[in-house]
Amino acid sequence: MADLSIEHVSRFFGDATALNDVSLTVPSGSITAIIGPSGSGKTTLLRLLAGLDSPDEGTVSIGNKIAKLGDTALCFQDSPLYPHLNVWENVAFPLKLKATNAADEVVKKRVSDVLEMLEIAPLARRKITELSGGQKQRVGIARALVRDVEVYLFDEPMAHLDQALARDIVADLRKIQQSLGLTFVYVTHSKSEAFALADQIVVLVDGQVAQVGEAEELVEKPKTLEIAEFLSPTELNVRRRGDAVEAWRPEDTQLTRGGTATVEAVTYLGREWLVQTTEGHAVSEEKFDVGESVTLTQKKVFSF
Numbered sequence: 001m002a003d004l005s006i007e008h009v010s011r012f013f014g015d016a017t018a019l020n021d022v023s024l025t026v027p028s029g030s031i032t033a034i035i036g037p038s039g040s041g042k043t044t045l046l047r048l049l050a051g052l053d054s055p056d057e058g059t060v061s062i063g064n065k066i067a068k069l070g071d072t073a074l075c076f077q078d079s080p081l082y083p084h085l086n087v088w089e090n091v092a093f094p095l096k097l098k099a100t101n102a103a104d105e106v107v108k109k110r111v112s113d114v115l116e117m118l119e120i121a122p123l124a125r126r127k128i129t130e131l132s133g134g135q136k137q138r139v140g141i142a143r144a145l146v147r148d149v150e151v152y153l154f155d156e157p158m159a160h161l162d163q164a165l166a167r168d169i170v171a172d173l174r175k176i177q178q179s180l181g182l183t184f185v186y187v188t189h190s191k192s193e194a195f196a197l198a199d200q201i202v203v204l205v206d207g208q209v210a211q212v213g214e215a216e217e218l219v220e221k222p223k224t225l226e227i228a229e230f231l232s233p234t235e236l237n238v239r240r241r242g243d244a245v246e247a248w249r250p251e252d253t254q255l256t257r258g259g260t261a262t263v264e265a266v267t268y269l270g271r272e273w274l275v276q277t278t279e280g281h282a283v284s285e286e287k288f289d290v291g292e293s294v295t296l297t298q299k300k301v302f303s304f
């Protein structure tokens with residue numbers, strides 16, 4: 001297994017620059033998540049890695065060879081499954097295409113193993129039309145993982161699933177990747193999926209790599225206001241003084257009763273309350289009432 005290297009890759013569509021001089025290494029045997037605002041170039045990058053599109057500038061290589069179609073397996077949010085084939089046949093399909101060099105027994109073993117790992121072995125004989133959304137997506141993932149390739153690519157595979165289902169599948173994916181030492185590139189809108197899965201997270205902004213790091217590093221030391229805003233679970237508090245910008249998360253803001261700020265709105269977040277005041281937002285374990293006077297104390301401030 002070899003590292004995937006993206007070197008000085010740019011992709012233009014007419015006047016639009018979808019990717020601008022992107023360089024990145026995806027270490028073999030690890031998961032790299034690619035996150036970023038809508039339109040930042042995530043899907044464009046993944047299509048280049050899959051060999052479905054070519055860069056206008058730069059190279060994508062695996063080890064010391066330029067990557068080509070077939071070196072990677074791609075799983076989409078709505079992996080198109082063949083409705084006339086059952087689960088087993090759908091998963092075996094990519095291997096059957098190569099049947100000339102894959103013996104029947106090898107195919108059987110590989111398909112059984114993958115169905116087992118994704119906990120869909122009992123569904124092997126079911127028709128695709130008889131599956132739930134989550135089960136279908138497990139079949140789509142199985143059909144990518146059944147292939148023996150250098151890198152597995154995922155484009156928003158959980159986009160249409162509810163959070164609990166997505167969490168279960170993400171946990172299984174992580175287990176499979178770690179036990180087999182596979183290399184994954186995983187594009188997602190979901191920060192929590194990226195945090196749960198990835199060894200390395202790449203933040204793309206406007207077609208450029210804005211920051212690369214582990215989850216904690218990105219959350220605690222965002223390089224730009226845009227990254228801090230993107231990664232904050234709730235709307236950041238921002239103060240501008242000339243060119244200097246300070247920002248702090250509502251989660252890092254303590255709220256006490258009495259003071260110069262007035263509570264304007266209160267939203268229940270599940271376990272805590274988002275309290276919006278005339279002097280900024282705070283997340284509090286205690287409930288405050290609209291109209292109350294409060295004081296906000298910042299526990300951690302980012303300066304940009």
Ligand SMILES: Nc1ncnc2c1ncn2[C@@H]1O[C@H](COP(=O)(O)OP(=O)(O)OP(=O)(O)O)[C@@H](O)[C@H]1O
Nearest residue numbers: 013016017018036037038039040041042043044045
């Ligand atoms: N085939 C195309 N023709 C023209 N412009 C394109 C094409 N594909 C992508 N773009 C543009 O390139 C930019 C990056 O698009 P891309 O789909 O890669 O972003 P994304 O980060 O995946 O977005 P989203 O999160 O919304 O899926 C966007 O401005 C998009 O409009």
